[in-house]
Amino acid sequence: MSSHYPLAENLFSDDVKAEPIRAGFGRGLKLAGEQDERVVALCADLTESVQMHLFKESFPNRYIEVGVAEQNLVTVASGMARAGKIPFTASYAAFSPGRNWEQIKTTAALNDMPVKVVGGHAGLYTGPDGATHQMLEDIAIMRTMPNMIVVVPGDSVEAEKATLAIAKNGKPTYLRVARDKTPIFSTADSPFEIGKAYVLREGKDVTLCGTGTMTYELLVAAEELKKHSIDAEVVHVPTVKPLDTETIQASAHKTGRVVTAEEGQIAGGLGGAIAEYLGEHMPVPIKRLGVEDRYGESGAPREVLEHFGLDGKHLAEKIREFVKRVPQYKKGY
Amino acid sequence: MSGNLTLRQLEDKANVLRKDIIAMLEEAGSGHSAGPLGLADLVTTLYFDIMKIDPKNPEWNERDYFFLSNGHCAPVQYAAMAEAGYFSKDELMTLRKWGSRLQGHPERTKLPGLENTSGPLGSGLSQAAGVAYVLQHIDNHMHRFVYCITGDGELDEGNIWEAAMFAGKYKLSQLIVFVDRNNIQIDGNTEDVMPLEDLAGKWRSFGWHVQEIDGHNIESIQDAVGMAKAIENRPSVIITHTIPGKGVDFMEYDYHWHGMPPNHEQAKEALKELRTLRGKIRSEHE
Numbered sequence: 001m002s003s004h005y006p007l008a009e010n011l012f013s014d015d016v017k018a019e020p021i022r023a024g025f026g027r028g029l030k031l032a033g034e035q036d037e038r039v040v041a042l043c044a045d046l047t048e049s050v051q052m053h054l055f056k057e058s059f060p061n062r063y064i065e066v067g068v069a070e071q072n073l074v075t076v077a078s079g080m081a082r083a084g085k086i087p088f089t090a091s092y093a094a095f096s097p098g099r100n101w102e103q104i105k106t107t108a109a110l111n112d113m114p115v116k117v118v119g120g121h122a123g124l125y126t127g128p129d130g131a132t133h134q135m136l137e138d139i140a141i142m143r144t145m146p147n148m149i150v151v152v153p154g155d156s157v158e159a160e161k162a163t164l165a166i167a168k169n170g171k172p173t174y175l176r177v178a179r180d181k182t183p184i185f186s187t188a189d190s191p192f193e194i195g196k197a198y199v200l201r202e203g204k205d206v207t208l209c210g211t212g213t214m215t216y217e218l219l220v221a222a223e224e225l226k227k228h229s230i231d232a233e234v235v236h237v238p239t240v241k242p243l244d245t246e247t248i249q250a251s252a253h254k255t256g257r258v259v260t261a262e263e264g265q266i267a268g269g270l271g272g273a274i275a276e277y278l279g280e281h282m283p284v285p286i287k288r289l290g291v292e293d294r295y296g297e298s299g300a301p302r303e304v305l306e307h308f309g310l311d312g313k314h315l316a317e318k319i320r321e322f323v324k325r326v327p328q329y330k331k332g333y
Numbered sequence: 334m335s336g337n338l339t340l341r342q343l344e345d346k347a348n349v350l351r352k353d354i355i356a357m358l359e360e361a362g363s364g365h366s367a368g369p370l371g372l373a374d375l376v377t378t379l380y381f382d383i384m385k386i387d388p389k390n391p392e393w394n395e396r397d398y399f400f401l402s403n404g405h406c407a408p409v410q411y412a413a414m415a416e417a418g419y420f421s422k423d424e425l426m427t428l429r430k431w432g433s434r435l436q437g438h439p440e441r442t443k444l445p446g447l448e449n450t451s452g453p454l455g456s457g458l459s460q461a462a463g464v465a466y467v468l469q470h471i472d473n474h475m476h477r478f479v480y481c482i483t484g485d486g487e488l489d490e491g492n493i494w495e496a497a498m499f500a501g502k503y504k505l506s507q508l509i510v511f512v513d514r515n516n517i518q519i520d521g522n523t524e525d526v527m528p529l530e531d532l533a534g535k536w537r538s539f540g541w542h543v544q545e546i547d548g549h550n551i552e553s554i555q556d557a558v559g560m561a562k563a564i565e566n567r568p569s570v571i572i573t574h575t576i577p578g579k580g581v582d583f584m585e586y587d588y589h590w591h592g593m594p595p596n597h598e599q600a601k602e603a604l605k606e607l608r609t610l611r612g613k614i615r616s617e618h619e
Binding site (some may be wrong): 040061062064066067071072075076077078079080081082083084085087102106107110112113136242 | 440461
């Protein structure tokens with residue numbers, strides 16, 4: 001394990017601590033509100049679902065209900081930012097940024113307003129709600145928007161830190177959070193800085209880059225791979241944009257093989273971002289894992305995840321196959 | 334900026350803006366003619382009579398806000414801003430050209446004095462509502478107003494009605510919106526493309542105070558704004574009836590001029606009309 005990044009205890013036991021990532025956002029937002037009175041929160045009829053109730057109870061005067069109107073949600077926020085506020089907007093990612101991408105682009109990103117777009121219930125962990133609500137394209141569509149920061153925390157502890165950080169960054173920012181409980185791998189002392197990736201576990205045979213909930217699954221996969229004498233390095237990438245190309249390239253240089261994993265479409269997402277960068281700078285073999293040009297469907301969250309092969313065990317199988325099939329890129333490139 | 338010009342001086346200013354619009358569009362070789370000409374009287378009245386602004390200090394923290402929601406009408410805003418002294422009038426001739434701060438559709442980050450980046454329709458009203466909400470419900474700046482102009486074709490956008498509902502709910506009484514009711518949009522007359530009537534009834538049912546005025550009568554504009562400011566507990570919309578292309582005979586009422594600039598000959602003709610007030614001033618030599 002890397003000495004720089006403290007990991008939680010009992011990571012691979014059944015009693016690993018778990019909590020929804022959105023809960024960390026809710027706590028972080030309340031703290032951000034305490035730290036800076038310019039922070040306001042806008043919600044589209046999903047207050048408790050996206051965990052804005054903590055902020056609402058503490059700062060009723062700075063909480064604005066806009067109803068089920070996601071286009072208005074972000075454009076009103078843009079106006080509030082023009083009047084000096086730091087607006088956090090939240091809905092389900094399927095609707096914001098799913099429905100209001102152009103409004104976000106024109107009035108927040110191009111307009112350079114520090115509007116925070118929080119996409120809740122993102123990814124396959126939205127389980128039973130089915131394909132309409134399992135937002136899988138958000139990382140890709142937000143990443144292609146100039147001037148937009150894209151943050152995908154790996155667990156609730158990191159989500160709290162990320163929320164505080166984006167409240168202070170002065171930039172339009174997308175924060176992706178998930179609905180269901182997921183394991184907590186970071187600790188209060190683990191670092192989080194916008195734009196930084198972290199080596200959670202050192203290895204020499206293959207680099208595994210994960211974002212959001214997939215980082216934990218990659219840690220599980222790395223344990224499994226050890227049994228097969230594959231020494232995997234795990235890199236956590238909580239900021240997809242700007243991408244920490246230095247950390248990723250250094251790891252790719254060391255292992256000569258890269259796997260990416262994300263709870264979303266592999267086209268254009270984290271895998272896309274890393275493949276684009278390494279393709280131009282250090283063309284190591286890359287395997288992107290995630291959802292491959294498909295929609296999700298209803299089921300229990302873990303069931304859906306397993307169906308798409310994105311739990312630790314299935315990931316390990318796919319990574320083994322990749323490592324077996326593809327030689328390491330020549331060192332010293 | 335407000336209140337010092339006579340009615341006659343304001344009318345003259347509007348005519349200056351129209352001439353600038355024609356010159357800018359001819360030089361640019363692309364852009365929208367009808368809307369900006371139709372809005373010249375309203376925008377003149379806002380910039381030179383009504384709004385509390387300081388062109389030398391665009392971010393003045395006591396200013397009124399102005400949101401142009403139909404960004405394609407930027408030429409009239411640019412012309413007013415130059416006339417008011419936000420930037421030199423020479424710069425108007427850079428409209429839509431490479432390196433210009435006067436982008437085809439307004440970009441806030443490029444030009445001090447703009448409150449928003451706009452072009453894609455339907456979002457400026459929400460931004461204006463966001464500012465009005467902050468002034469009224471968070472910062473308690475009750476003496477400042479937020480003005481917003483939307484097109485009428487723009488009202489086809491769902492975003493507009495989301496904002497209308499929002500402003501009604503929160504009784505944003507410092508929000509004063511002008512709907513530029515010129516009855517045209519790109520594909521034709523608004524009532525053919527997508528009927529808007531009963532327009533006043535629509536706004537009223539969303540909780541707004543509604544007035545209808547002649548958008549070329551500066552006194553009507555002044556009176557309507559006075560009334561809107563006096564109305565409490567409701568946002569105000571002023572349906573501003575305008576003639577698209579106003580002031581240039583061959584452009585008036587013709588929707589083909591929505592998105593077209595005049596060529597050299599047409600610009601010459603238009604400028605002559607504006608200079609001579611349609612031939613009323615007969616002394617000019619050919």
